Amino acid sequence: MASSSSKKIAQTNKQKLYELHSISATVVLLCAAIVWFFKRPSSIKPFLFFQLPLIGCQYVIESSCRPKYKYDSVGDYDKLVSSGHDMNQSGLTEYMTDVIYFTWILDITVVALGSNKVWYLLLIIPGYAAFKLSGFIKGFFPSKQQQPEQASLDPQKPEGKSKRQQKLEKNGRRKILR
Numbered sequence: 001m002a003s004s005s006s007k008k009i010a011q012t013n014k015q016k017l018y019e020l021h022s023i024s025a026t027v028v029l030l031c032a033a034i035v036w037f038f039k040r041p042s043s044i045k046p047f048l049f050f051q052l053p054l055i056g057c058q059y060v061i062e063s064s065c066r067p068k069y070k071y072d073s074v075g076d077y078d079k080l081v082s083s084g085h086d087m088n089q090s091g092l093t094e095y096m097t098d099v100i101y102f103t104w105i106l107d108i109t110v111v112a113l114g115s116n117k118v119w120y121l122l123l124i125i126p127g128y129a130a131f132k133l134s135g136f137i138k139g140f141f142p143s144k145q146q147q148p149e150q151a152s153l154d155p156q157k158p159e160g161k162s163k164r165q166q167k168l169e170k171n172g173r174r175k176i177l178r
Helices: 004-038 045-049 052-065 092-113 116-138 146-152 163-177
Strands: 068-072 077-082
Touching: 004 045, 004 052, 004 077, 004 092, 045 116, 052 092, 092 116
Parallel strands: none
Antiparallel strands: 068 077
């Protein structure tokens, strides 16, 4: 039996996927029709080629976030098997929805400006991914500011004694002197 939280996630995912697909279909078909009929820009081939990131991201989101149901013949209803990944989560899902929104904006901009040169703005996507990954990768390498701290933790070099050690030694010397 599915818990109420997974049922809520399944319902919101289903609604968001419906909205995502319907808006995407509307924007792409409207822009493709304008490009096709008004020949602005002159070729539809780049327009169709640059829809591949949109299609790929929608496919991945659809396959990972769509709730899965199994028909239960005994109860005569669909039983929730998997609610799918939460579409509100940050990370890859958020990044892919941003790519979808950005592609919609570029579709509208191509139609408004009538130029295929707008598609060069798609290079922002891998640039942003490299920026995000660089922050992740830098975490594995010590920075120059952290290296002196690491050197002070080296066991071969004597380090200043803690207050507790100093106090114990001080108390220990008193006992010896008495």
